Amino acid sequence: MFRLRVMGRTGGRFFAGAILVCSSAAALAHHAIVAKFDDSSTLRLEGVVTKVDWRNPHAHVFLNVESNQGTANWAIELESPIDLVANGWQSDSVQPGDALVIDGYRARDGSRQMWGETVVLAKTGRTVFNLDFAAPTLPLGERPTPRWPNGQPALGAVPGSAGGYWGFPSATALVENGVDVEISVDGLLSDLDDARRVAPMQSWARGLFEHRQSRQLRDDPLFLNCKPPGGPRQYESRHGVQFIEDRERERIFVLIGSGNRNYRIIFLDGREQAGQVGGDDDNPLYYGRSAGRWEGDTLVVDTRGFNEDFWMTNSGLPHTNQLVLTEKFSRPNLDTLQYEVTIDDPGAYTRPWTASWSLRWVGGEELPANFCQNNRP
């Protein structure tokens, strides 16, 4: 598990370099892991596989480990089968009877569970179930922004292209631009005293944020109850987002790859922003009601009408139903989506504040088939 020093954006070129540094680590964001396992308590186990449980959200290998006290069966938790398969691994890549050497982290509750950071076949020395989280290699030259016939940038794939989605966010924890704090890709602060610097929170919101942080984010409703990653969180999530632009109907569907894989609609037809919390046909509550307009090459989206049933960031920053987001999307080249969000929530913050980061284009692929509901712990 990685820790990153996150600094809110201060310069226009910040992400160009930072994205390469952060992308591999950013993809590892996983609340459930840090809540369950202590990354400061390492462990090595050598044993024989008794069973492979190949199910979402995380695969498990069960291992018989011999010691002076006899044989003990350990549960080794691994990454999601979705990610393992994407990296070429299958459920039978390791089989019962195989001897393994596993390094990883102990469970916080002291049970015989372990997060498997590296898994090595003892017989051959081959590392298995390892993942390559690197973002796609950037081309040597910057590829131009794809555009529609009227000149507007295409935020998704244009007809006739191979498709694609946005992933590998350069930041996975929301921090106000210009603030420098050390925070893990899971959203955990290295120093809880930094909580007050992350964003201009009201005292109750800061207290709640600190409480969530102190519990290693284990109360996250996304993991406990598959609540959607509403608000800015959808753009800091592991499995990315996909834009489907319905030009005829003047709306953009944002398909969300994490959580329970639902969608959000950005209306571009000039409709009034009602912003009601009660919900209606075009207000999905967890994603708010979004009315967008183009300002030059930037899509500006006003979103409001959120409920209070979810966490809007991986790190557990609170919000209220007074939350209004102003989101700005731009695509300076084919491979980069710049995302800037201004959070205006007088119910939880003392003033509006802004954060920004970027995502990478994953061309020729559809969103990973992640379903939170598929298998909850």
Add this chain to the structure above:
Amino acid sequence: MRVSLRAVAIILLCLGAAVTSTAQEGHPLKGSWIGVWQGNQAHGDSIVVILDWDGRAVSGIINPGTDNIDIASVDLDPEDWTVRIEASGEDAAGKRLNYVIDGEIQDLALPSRSIVGRWRHQDGSGSFEISRQ
């Protein structure tokens, strides 16, 4: 009047036991709370508290529709999650009672979090416990 409040409270308590509390990840006091203030001769043991948060202050009412005890102020200390509620209402004889409830939020992370403590007014006091529905 008090009988009907008890009946309503019992029904709500049963419903509360039967369903999961509505998620609430915003201000931790916001919501409907049901419980008991033991030994309350003036307004009965059962209590319903409705609290809301407007971004600046928590407001609310106790036993709406029956006793209608207006909440004058709510103070929350996020350092230790202690809560003080001050409210004012009348007993059956029309005497004004000024309530002070001091409690602490327990199980903060849960939608069904509780406030546990004590209530008092000029003529009595007792234990207090309400849970968010």
